[in-house]
Amino acid sequence: MAVEVKIPTILRTYTDGAKSVPGEGANLAALFEDLESRHAGLRSRLITEDGSLHRFVNVYVNDEDVRFTGSLDTTLSDGDAVTILPAVAGGSLDPRRAAPTR
């Protein structure tokens, strides 16, 4: 399945600055494998060592968060738009120091 993948600014070092790149895969896991073959290093920024999606990465297929559609097993169809974004409630806060102060 041929899809378009939108890359956030912070990860464009892996795509030679490209804002979006083409990719292929029957599901998201296969798509990330395919991307890794051309953009080495990208996959490990998205998926943790235990094989799950990184906590602070959100991936959307056609605007829907994949964590609610099967995560890396989410199936893809031709023409789907895949968007990768950093998790936000709003910026640049270190989660290790994010405990409420009161």
Added chain:
Amino acid sequence: MTRYDSLADAVGNTPLVGLPRLSPRWDGAAGQPAVRLWAKLEDRNPTGSIKDRAALAMVAAAEADGRLSPGCTILEPTSGNTGISLAMIAKLKGYGIVCVMPENTSAERRQLLEMFGARIVSSPAAGGSNQAVAMAKQLAAENPEWVMLYQYGNPANAQAHYDGTGPEILADLPSVTHFVAGLGTTGTLMGAGRFLREKVPGIQVIAAEPRYGELVYGLRNIDEGFVPELYDDSVLTSRFSVTSYDALRRTRDLVESEGIFAGISTGAILHAALATADRALKAGQQADVVFLVCDGGWKYLSTGAYSGSLQQAAEQLEGQLWA
């Protein structure tokens, strides 16, 4: 009952109104079940937003546990509405208030906060609300006498919706099948969502979150993201990311078709509600989809959201925090 002893007592019990023109199928028939949209008008709260609920509950909880007493100063990171709600309650109860707010929020929000007597500390636009949170935490450490209510992690925020928003929806519309709200602090979805899931078997709880332009995401580091402490993804059944363009488009649809003049985040929520309703229609399922109108459009007039072409308006909104 429409008489109250004070403005704070008038928080909640907002109207739920049907949207016969925007609903995919308002009148059902045999073999063609109704798929209806309902808007809960949270702009009818005293300061004009849903945040009055959380602000009132967080202040009450802090008073009950002794952290807040007359003369205290409240500190809060806010993109605007929570600050305005807290400032109103602080005025009624005699507290001081300091709000930490990203500098790229609308002029109206600043003016309202100043009018209510809040002191505003600006955080850099590039850091978004996450940096406002970080700055507020730093200020709290430097000023231990200030009381940070911290809406992102304060259980009273979600509890306000568990006790208020959720039960109100169920009382007004026992046939509710879907609940759609915005995801910011996550308090609304966690509280009302949890209540509705306990009471309505099979209900879908859907989050709509803003997808900003690159100016907002540009500096964010994926290894240092932020997820509010209140957030529990097991409460949700799906989550949509909505672009500024789609949020604006739906905000305009809402006023054109149904006469409801809402803020931009409500447009994002409506976008997710319509996608949800469309799925139910295609699946041949009866649906009563309730979504929240978080606030009115008044505070966003200066952003240009309501004038000119959609494309122009979306471009003007680029780089601004609208939810």
